[in-house]
Amino acid sequence: MGIRDWPEGERPREKLLSLGAASLSDAELLAIFLRVGVKGRSAVDLARDLLSGFGGLRQLLEADRLRFCAEHGLGEAKYVQLQAVLELSRRHLASQIERGGALTSPALVRAFLASHLRHLGHEEFAALFLDTQHHVIRFESMFRGTLDSASVYPREVARRALELGAGAVIFAHNHPSGVAEPSGADRRITERLKDALGLFDIRVLDHFVVGDGDVVSFAERGWL
Secondary structure: HHHOOOHHHOOOHHHHHHHHHHOOHHHHHHHHHHOOOOOOOOOOHHHHHOOOOOOOOOHHOOHHHHHHOOOOOOOOOHHHHHHHHHHHHHHHHHHHHHOOOHOHHHHOOOOOOOHOOOOOOOOOEEEEEEEEOOOOEEEEEEEEEOOOOOOHHHHHHHHHHHOOOEEEEEEEOOEEEEEEEEOOOHHHHHHHHHHEEEHOEEEEEEEEEEOOOOOOOOOOOOOO
């Protein structure tokens, strides 16, 4: 039986229109993205198979091109569409933060930073540069690789903040291990950055560590 033969209230598209996107399961949402199934399998059946094969929605969304395209029922066209959807989501989060101010939208800041850093297989250190009213000027990746006191340069961060006319900064970096708990090195780096930027009256508002399923805030820990 194809999806068109299902009761109307159980079809993913109709269900979304009547109850909203949040009411759909991961498989139902993915089925709408896929649009069609494969021979003998509806789009929902295919979506369930894919989620099982990849190990979950996040793993599917973050799969590299070769892994994604190798699956029956996917391919390069679907990969391109998915990457466009993910980038639209990131830009939507960024526009919401820009409109409201970073400090008035802490949950959005967390979601934005996680969307940019959580999936990376390497450590990456980024900065959200803000004006004096705490509106976003720019988000930039600053350093990548093994992050320690020798690989993060406060002088470079301060120079960039001055170029952009920033009055405050929010830092973020990821832990590819998936564990968001800050290390001693993370705390030392933050102190060095805070001291360097303080010379120019640029405030460090927070430093987020992005893990697999969590984002830890230095400010919430009382470390800033």
